Amino acid sequence: MQSNNKLLVKLKKITPGYLFLLPALIFFVLFVIYPMINALILSLYKVRLQSRSFIGFGNYVALFKDQNFMKSLYNTVLLVLGNVPLVLIFSFFISVVVYNKSEFIRSFTRAAFYFPAVS
Structure with a gap:
């Protein structure tokens, strides 16, 4: 009970x-x-x-036999594999640079990123 x-x-x-x-x-x-x-x-x-x-x-069989689709798929994969690592590396670099600067720059950067979410 x-x-x-x-x-x-x-x-x-x-x-x-x-x-x-x-x-x-x-x-x-x-x-x-x-x-x-x-x-x-x-x-x-x-x-x-x-x-x-x-x-x-x-x-789906017809789709994967279509040359236009296969070319589009190839271009999309190439774009993702090329851009995503570059953007991640660049973003990480910028975040390290901003974090190592003064408190004013860190506060300004935080405000600049959060302001669009608030307004």
């Missing part, structure tokens, strides 16, 4: 937190998860104006 009472007290304590999360969870499922699943299911069909027929991975 005692452990049952502790469980009830704990449940009453955490319930409001989950109720506050519920609207965000509903929004996320409704506007992110559902469209993603719907798009995945729709991608397995050949869709016409009046009908649709199941073709499985046929759309």
